[in-house]
Amino acid sequence: MEFSKHPEMDKQITTFLIPNDLCKRSGIAGTWLPLDQIAVYAYEQRNVHQKDEPSHFASNSASSIFHLRQDIVLFHPILRKLVNESNGVFLSVQELVDGKTVELQVELFKISRQYRSIIRACLENLQDELTKLKDDSKNELQNYITIFYSIECIWHLCEILFIDVMPANLVLPQVLEWVRFHFPEHERNAANMLSEDIIGLEKNSEYWNTVLGALLQGRIHLVRSLLKQHSSSDSSTFRLIDQILRAMPTFNSSTGASINEYNMQWRHWTIDIQSKIDAGLFNSEQHLDLITRLIVGQEQAWIEIQDHCDVWYAYLVGWLFFTEPTVKSFELGQFAKKVITKLNMNNHLKQLDKVLLAALDFDIFQVIQEIQNMYDNGWFVSHLTDLLYHCGKLGDLQKDLPEFSPDKLRESFILDYGVTLMGHQSLWQVGLTYLDNCPSNGLQVIELLLPRIFINSEAKAQKIIREAKNRDLNNVVHSICKIQGMQSMRRGRLGNALSWALKSQDGPFTSFLADKFLHDYIRRGKLSSVDLLDNLGSGMLVSDRLIFLGKYYEFHKLYQSGEYRDAASLLISLLASKIIPKYFWCVLLIESIPLLESGDLVFSSNDTFTIIHCLEEKKDLPELKDKIEILRLAAARNLSRALIAEAEVTE
Structure with a gap:
């Protein structure tokens, strides 16, 4: 398959x-x-x-x-919280765009950070749950942690490169923060060491690893603090390296300084360091010598430090920090490829590496293609693509791909993700909100999927019907009501079945159920579901048979309450109508006998003639064989009484 x-x-x-x-x-x-x-x-x-x-x-x-x-990763109980929370953010994006906010780019950047905070919270929940487990399911949770760590890492980089607005297009400060955020162990180690506040920290086996790690992440203040805790910190060599690090130029666009001025300061600073290296001022301290050679970008020094970096992109950012501090965002790709080649990793790139490389190379289309391969069932690609679409980044792809449509690409991912959620028994309503935001095909897909949702309770059926009505999907409403009505009928719940038939406004099905009610009355001599029949109202207009059932119930109620004149009037109306089922004529005619024999005259002569006419018309019915003579006699007596009473009134 x-x-x-x-x-x-x-x-x-x-x-x-x-x-x-x-x-x-x-x-x-x-x-x-x-x-x-x-x-x-x-x-x-x-x-x-x-x-x-x-x-x-x-x-x-x-x-x-x-x-x-x-296997749907998102259906795991912990990840369902991610689905629900991200849905709220997704809907806020659509409202934001529809509202035509002036500072749209700034707001979308905030939205991106909200998405990342949701991913981070999900990772924390997964890690908390991992500590509680002791069986094989730990492997499953560990896989989820790996997946969503990669997602958060990629999203963060895409946020920096494609969503955030960088002054003068200087991207290195944000990329440094990205590496620091995802590799915080050096900062943690440094904090633990410095909290001891003792001289001679170099005795700690992780001391120099931490110093070099902090250096490659541009944490100069940490490097200086750690070096000051060295037992030789008062020596001339250590004081000199501290002076060098303190004098390191930093670029600040708010001061009005130009990039050229900063580059000149940087060049003078590195030339000065190189002269000190050439003078052999750091030969006595191997680690300090390595630090200075790294700062000036010496090739051999960066070869020596290769094994110190866990991943190539941490190495890349450290190398750029000391060799290309004013690197532009569009230059990152070429430098990334150089580093990967230098580290001999071209044939060893994992999925995460491929996505990050595509992002650094500003190949958004390749980024989207690569993240499709991530096993998260479309959550990542649909939300990120939607955000990039509203940021206007997908529109640039049309220049290189003439047949490319940003609208269709965005909708295809959201549609797939919405369909995935529709397959879950409790997330299907969340899936609807995504399909609602697919203008081309969303409504048609909803119309196809809603009737196919597994219904295990009437409450769920009501929810589905409500969602269908909100979208004017009357065919869906009709179909679900018909199915629910048939199921209720098979279970012998005629009243419930009729209620569903009324909701669907299904005339033939309503007539069929009304016949069931009438046959049940003939068999049992008692009408069922009287509460429903008592509140039919205008709903009985769905079919003639239901009108008859409703009117007959009204006759029955009047008769039982002793309102014989009104009951007789309603009975004559029914006999004169053309909506009486053939099998029910006998019942109506027989039920006229007590009224004909009533002590009070309730039928006029015309009413009696109507009964006699119906009696003669239906005299061949087998059901009337034993009652025909009684009916004729009762009608004759009532006619006699009615004619005498009417004659007296005339006189």
């Missing part, structure tokens, strides 16, 4: 082993199940030339059906 996350990706083929002997012998077939499952079962392939006969694999033993479903 083949699965491909996106058309632009290479196909990823996954093989599943079906542990079933019958499947192995006969072959298999698969059927899609809503929304994201495949049912696999034993199946013998047949063709038109074979004889139509039972398969020789058929037997009385039970057969197995296997349900296959893609």
Whole structure:
């Protein structure tokens, strides 16, 4: 079976082993199940030339059906919080863009930081949970931590390069902060050492590693503080290195200084350091000599320090800090490739490395392609692409790709992500909000998926119907109500079934259920679900049969309350109408007998003639065979009384 996350990706083929002997012998077939499952079962392939006969694999033993479903990382209980919180941020982005905010770029930068804080909180939750587990599920959580650490690292870099506004396009300060944030161990080690406030810290086995690590991250103040705790800090060599580090030029755009002035200061500073190196002032201290050679960008020194960096991009940032302090963002890619080549890593790049390299190379399209391969079920690519789209960064790709459409790319990812969430029993409403923001195909996809959501309670059915009504998807409402009504009917809950039929405004189904009510009354002599019938109101207009049921119930209620004249009037109206079911004529005519024989005259002569006319018209009904003479006699008596009473009134 083949699965491909996106058309632009290479196909990823996954093989599943079906542990079933019958499947192995006969072959298999698969059927899609809503929304994201495949049912696999034993199946013998047949063709038109074979004889139509039972398969020789058929037997009385039970057969197995296997349900296959893609492993959805986001459905883990801890990660569902990430899904819900990021959904709120996503919706705020759409509102922000629709509101046409003046400082849109600034607000989108804040939004990006919100996304990152949600990822960071998710990582903390995963790590907390990891400490509580002792079984094999720790491996699963560790994989999740690796995935979302990579996501946070990539997002942070993309935020710096594509979303943040950098003064004079000087990117190094932000990239330094990026490395410091994701590799804080040197700062932590330094803080622990300095908290002891003792001289002779070099006795600590991690001392020089921490000094060099802080140096490569541009933490000059930490380097100076650590060197001052060295037992030889009062020597001329240590005082000299402290003086050098204190004199290090820093660029500040707020002072009005130009980049050229800063470059000149930097050049003079490094030339001065090189002259001191050439004079052999640091030969007595091996580590200080290495530090000064790193500062001036000596090639051999940077070769010596290669093993000190865990990752190539930490090495890159340290090297740029001392060799290209005014590097522009568009130059990062070429320097990154040089470093990777220098470190012989071209054939050893992992997924994270590839994405970071594409970002540093300002290849947004490649960034998006690479993060599709990350196993997070589309959360990352959909939210980041949406943010880049609203920042206007995807529009630049049209220059290089004539057939490229930023709108379609954004919508495709959001659509895929929304469909993924629709497959979860409690996240489907979150998925709807993403599909709502897909202007081209979102509504059509919602119309297809809503009826396919697994409904395990009437409350959930009501939620789905409400969502469908909010989007004017009347066909979906009709379909779900019909299904729920049929299920209620099969369970013998006629009142509930009729309630669903009324919601769907399904005339034929309502008539069918009304017939069920009337047949049930004929069998039991009692109407069920009277509360529902009592509150039909205008809902009875859905079908003629329901109108009859409602009016008959009203007649029944008047009769039972002793309001015989009103009951008689309503009965005559029903007999004169054309909506009486054939099987119910006998019931109405028989129920007229007590009113005809009533002590008080409730039928006029015209009413009685109507009853007699109906009686003669339906006299051949088998159900009336035993009652026909009684009805005729009762009608004759009532007619006699009515004519006498009407004659007296005339006189």
